[in-house]
Amino acid sequence: MFHGSGLFAFLLMVLEWTRPGLSSPLRPICDLRVVDHFIKEAWDAEAALRACKDACSIATNFTVPLTRVDFDVWAAMNIEEQAQEVQSGIHVLNDAISSLQASNQTDVLQSHIDASINNIASIRQVLRSLSIPEYVPPTNVGEDKEMQKVSSISELFQVHINFLRGKVRLLVASAPVCHQGVS
Amino acid sequence: MTKMRSNRLKIVFMLCLGFVTIGGQHFESKVAQLLQDETEHIKCFVEGKDLTCFWEEEEERNHLHNQYTFTYSYENKNKMACAVSSLSLLASNKTIFFCKLAKTPFFATLHLQVLRDGQMLYTRSLNAENILFLDPPRNLTVMSSGKEGQLNVSWLPPQLKYMDDSMIYEVRYAAEGSDLGKVEVIKVSTMLVLFGLESDTRYKVWVRVKPDGVAYKGYWSAWTEPVFGVTPPSDVDPLIVLLVLSIGLILCLLSLTVILSHQKFLLKKLWPDIPTPEHKFPGLFTVYKGDFKEWMSHNNGSMWGRSVHVYTEELPSPLEVLSEVSLTSHGTSQREEMKPAEEDESERSDSGLTDRWRDPPHAHWLMDQLRALQENPESHSQSSLLQSHDTYVTLNQGDIEQQADDVFEETLPLQTLFSSAGTPSLSTSHSDLGSLQQSSGSGRLSSQSSLEYPNHTWPPKGPGYSYMAVADSGVSMDYSPMSSSRIAELGRHRIYTNDYKNEIFPHKWPLSGQYIKSG
Numbered sequence: 001m002f003h004g005s006g007l008f009a010f011l012l013m014v015l016e017w018t019r020p021g022l023s024s025p026l027r028p029i030c031d032l033r034v035v036d037h038f039i040k041e042a043w044d045a046e047a048a049l050r051a052c053k054d055a056c057s058i059a060t061n062f063t064v065p066l067t068r069v070d071f072d073v074w075a076a077m078n079i080e081e082q083a084q085e086v087q088s089g090i091h092v093l094n095d096a097i098s099s100l101q102a103s104n105q106t107d108v109l110q111s112h113i114d115a116s117i118n119n120i121a122s123i124r125q126v127l128r129s130l131s132i133p134e135y136v137p138p139t140n141v142g143e144d145k146e147m148q149k150v151s152s153i154s155e156l157f158q159v160h161i162n163f164l165r166g167k168v169r170l171l172v173a174s175a176p177v178c179h180q181g182v183s
Numbered sequence: 184m185t186k187m188r189s190n191r192l193k194i195v196f197m198l199c200l201g202f203v204t205i206g207g208q209h210f211e212s213k214v215a216q217l218l219q220d221e222t223e224h225i226k227c228f229v230e231g232k233d234l235t236c237f238w239e240e241e242e243e244r245n246h247l248h249n250q251y252t253f254t255y256s257y258e259n260k261n262k263m264a265c266a267v268s269s270l271s272l273l274a275s276n277k278t279i280f281f282c283k284l285a286k287t288p289f290f291a292t293l294h295l296q297v298l299r300d301g302q303m304l305y306t307r308s309l310n311a312e313n314i315l316f317l318d319p320p321r322n323l324t325v326m327s328s329g330k331e332g333q334l335n336v337s338w339l340p341p342q343l344k345y346m347d348d349s350m351i352y353e354v355r356y357a358a359e360g361s362d363l364g365k366v367e368v369i370k371v372s373t374m375l376v377l378f379g380l381e382s383d384t385r386y387k388v389w390v391r392v393k394p395d396g397v398a399y400k401g402y403w404s405a406w407t408e409p410v411f412g413v414t415p416p417s418d419v420d421p422l423i424v425l426l427v428l429s430i431g432l433i434l435c436l437l438s439l440t441v442i443l444s445h446q447k448f449l450l451k452k453l454w455p456d457i458p459t460p461e462h463k464f465p466g467l468f469t470v471y472k473g474d475f476k477e478w479m480s481h482n483n484g485s486m487w488g489r490s491v492h493v494y495t496e497e498l499p500s501p502l503e504v505l506s507e508v509s510l511t512s513h514g515t516s517q518r519e520e521m522k523p524a525e526e527d528e529s530e531r532s533d534s535g536l537t538d539r540w541r542d543p544p545h546a547h548w549l550m551d552q553l554r555a556l557q558e559n560p561e562s563h564s565q566s567s568l569l570q571s572h573d574t575y576v577t578l579n580q581g582d583i584e585q586q587a588d589d590v591f592e593e594t595l596p597l598q599t600l601f602s603s604a605g606t607p608s609l610s611t612s613h614s615d616l617g618s619l620q621q622s623s624g625s626g627r628l629s630s631q632s633s634l635e636y637p638n639h640t641w642p643p644k645g646p647g648y649s650y651m652a653v654a655d656s657g658v659s660m661d662y663s664p665m666s667s668s669r670i671a672e673l674g675r676h677r678i679y680t681n682d683y684k685n686e687i688f689p690h691k692w693p694l695s696g697q698y699i700k701s702g
Contacts, residue, residue, distance in 0.1 A: 071345065158292070
């Protein structure tokens, strides 16, 4: 009897260790229509919040990533540099939008905030599927030259949509995994 | 060597000039379009990766380009200046000032300002990725796909990196000469199959492009130059053609079979034989070669002869009464009287019926009349009741006399039928003869008379009146005495007086008033 229970415990440990279900990698999501879907939802949020200026203004500032893209400069960067820029920007953006959830907002605004947070999580999954390495900027570093400050929710969502349309989409479009086998 | 160098330089210069010209054409056309469509003072568009902003010179003011200053800033950075140039548009006769910014930053808000002599004139904030003004698609080709009513349209996108998958196209096509066109919108793909086109028709096709509005936004490009394509002619399904031909063949065969099987019947209906009475006169034309006298002499006992004799006896046609002749009057005086009466009566010949009936002729009077006829053959040359023309029957006068007795005997029963009072019928018969003669063939008269009553009832003139129906087939004559009662019967039915019978009436001509037909 002891041998039976011991054997069973040993079998569980082995199965827990190997984790056979998680060994298969994510299928790369190269179709830009997936990213376009998130971008369209970001457009809706930006359009809704563009009209909301006075009621949507808050006192604190948001730290948001820079969204400007110079195509020549971008083309000169390698994939790691591009990935680092995109991943750090997503992280910062997510923090800024998440901070809005705590404050009392209208139902419409709250729905857009929730949708944006979900979309950012989905974009992270897409980047993971493309084998884009994750990067978390260090918090103790001062003003990052790649960051900026905005003072309104409408500006926050403008940055949100511009970041997704620009750097995120360009990274997904140029992911090496999606161009394997193509000269 | 120097010549080659100079030639190369010239070629390069020409190429550069060509590119500049083409670009200039695109540039000027874009400027012209935005001058119309854009409402902002500072009108901007992105061509490739360069941002161009321009503004219009105020009317009736001739400013110099160095009076203007164009500045831009983004992401809270310091303002940067852009060189201002001027351009005169020949098409609209306007002057614009523009600034071309190379390496435009995308996905960032640009703040633009126009100052004139240091003073703010215009401002505008925009994102460069939202004002893309693309060049028209390249290499538009229209080809027939081989299928009915279809054309294959293909083109190349404008040369732009990063934006190939963010474009939407509009294809416009119209039949040549038609103003009505249709538009098809297609995303990303650079080829399209047009369906539902008319066969064997020349079509014009145009294409233009625009960013799809998700990642990039912008204006519709100019239409390409039209490209023509011809749809293939309508293709008749060979199976349908085969089926139609086979059905047609089957129908032809069937109709041919029917025609051949009923050939005789159809020929008889379409081309009926000209009726001849030869069979009624056996041997007349074959043996006696048309000599009726001879034939008659050899056919004394024939029914036709008897009927002819009887006919000669019964000349008085009941259809017309030319004159009343008393039994005691002489032939000549009668004739004289009758002639004008004939003329009168001849007009009434078409009545077809006699109103007055004569008493049955006395036997002696009848003989006298017959002799008179014989004595004056010329005047009574027409005494032959029937003028024979080929198949018409010629009556023999001699036979009439010879068989007068027989005729008398035979007519006696007939005479009994004539119950009305009046002159002997012989006189009327004489007049009838004359009238018949005048009609050049009794056939005509009878036909005339008979035709007068094709559908009418023969009005019975009273009890006891007997009528001799005269029917003419155009070839022969039918004379048949009928009783009034019978006439009344017949009157109810249509009398086809032009019918003829090809069969000889088998029995003798009944003198009791039976209906006789001879054909």
